[in-house]
Amino acid sequence: MLEIRGISKKFGDFEALKGVDLHIGAGEFFTLLGPSGCGKTTLLRMIAGFEAPDSGEILLEGKDMVGTPPEQRPVHTVFQNYALFPHMTVAQNIAFPLQMARVQADEIDARVQQALDNVHLPDKAGAYPAALSGGQRQRIAIARALVKRPRLLLLDEPLSALDAKMREQMQIELINLQKEVGITFIYVTHDQGEALALSHRIAVMNQGKIAQLDQPAQLYNHPNSRFVADFIGQCNLLEATVTDSDRHHADLELHHIGPVRVSLAPAVTVTKGQRCLLTLRPEKIRIARNLHALVDETHFCGKIHDTLYLGDVTVYKVELAQGILLEALLANSGNHASERFAVGDSVEVAWNSSAGHLIAEP
Numbered sequence: 001m002l003e004i005r006g007i008s009k010k011f012g013d014f015e016a017l018k019g020v021d022l023h024i025g026a027g028e029f030f031t032l033l034g035p036s037g038c039g040k041t042t043l044l045r046m047i048a049g050f051e052a053p054d055s056g057e058i059l060l061e062g063k064d065m066v067g068t069p070p071e072q073r074p075v076h077t078v079f080q081n082y083a084l085f086p087h088m089t090v091a092q093n094i095a096f097p098l099q100m101a102r103v104q105a106d107e108i109d110a111r112v113q114q115a116l117d118n119v120h121l122p123d124k125a126g127a128y129p130a131a132l133s134g135g136q137r138q139r140i141a142i143a144r145a146l147v148k149r150p151r152l153l154l155l156d157e158p159l160s161a162l163d164a165k166m167r168e169q170m171q172i173e174l175i176n177l178q179k180e181v182g183i184t185f186i187y188v189t190h191d192q193g194e195a196l197a198l199s200h201r202i203a204v205m206n207q208g209k210i211a212q213l214d215q216p217a218q219l220y221n222h223p224n225s226r227f228v229a230d231f232i233g234q235c236n237l238l239e240a241t242v243t244d245s246d247r248h249h250a251d252l253e254l255h256h257i258g259p260v261r262v263s264l265a266p267a268v269t270v271t272k273g274q275r276c277l278l279t280l281r282p283e284k285i286r287i288a289r290n291l292h293a294l295v296d297e298t299h300f301c302g303k304i305h306d307t308l309y310l311g312d313v314t315v316y317k318v319e320l321a322q323g324i325l326l327e328a329l330l331a332n333s334g335n336h337a338s339e340r341f342a343v344g345d346s347v348e349v350a351w352n353s354s355a356g357h358l359i360a361e362p
Contacts, residue, residue, distance in 0.1 A: 119140070193233075280357075
């Protein structure tokens, strides 16, 4: 539905975007994810028409949108601050873009009611924004964006002003709403968890380029670079050298730790003597006072360096040989509820060869 071809943009000497290419399908919930200054909001503003690229094309269903004013694009944007008119009722806020388009009054009334039904606030038509909660105001902003039936809905960090519980509730509502209306959503956020929860696909951006574009599970389990591995969730990054390899496995020497074996993803190839990075998620590491290493497991001894209690889980930083720290996670329920460790306790850690992912470094 949307094709970005070679989009570049400079602000003075700063290169905000460097030849970005991507395709977004009809009905897709697509997220632009990255740290501040990576170019994600600049790209969103170009799709909306608020910024013009220095070079490249923005094709919506085959038609180049570059040079088309924002109001003439079948696109609507939901901003972080909602941008509701405080002196208008909810119904008047939603009706405003239809009035500007000179839609007939009886049709406006029907479409406003439909928009309110879509966001599950049918009884708020006469309320003013100040009387609504943050989550309700966000839903009204989305209803106003949807009322003109855009082909694309752009959302610029729309949940960042909400508290954690409301954010989670709104994430579920956004997923359900997008399924119901079937409109393509392009979502901008710096929150990795939010991106993983909402998206069909995610483009991770860094320094004006797309570092990796894939489905959430693929990004999380098979990052293609040190940046993506470190940016998406918590991850142990262990420097290593390949000592032997075949099509399916690699034997590594983890620097300052010892030998391990890792299963190779289909796209990863390494050679003997190559330096690489082993990425290992904390939840894939077993931790106990005494462990019996299973077949095809790596096993090390260490001691608890730090702990972080998070309610449902506890994160343990385990100090291995020569001060190397490894982060492991233990659920605070079920069989693990009684097994808690304190700083200084001796523990053992283990993980399966398929638990880690290898990134081949040049």
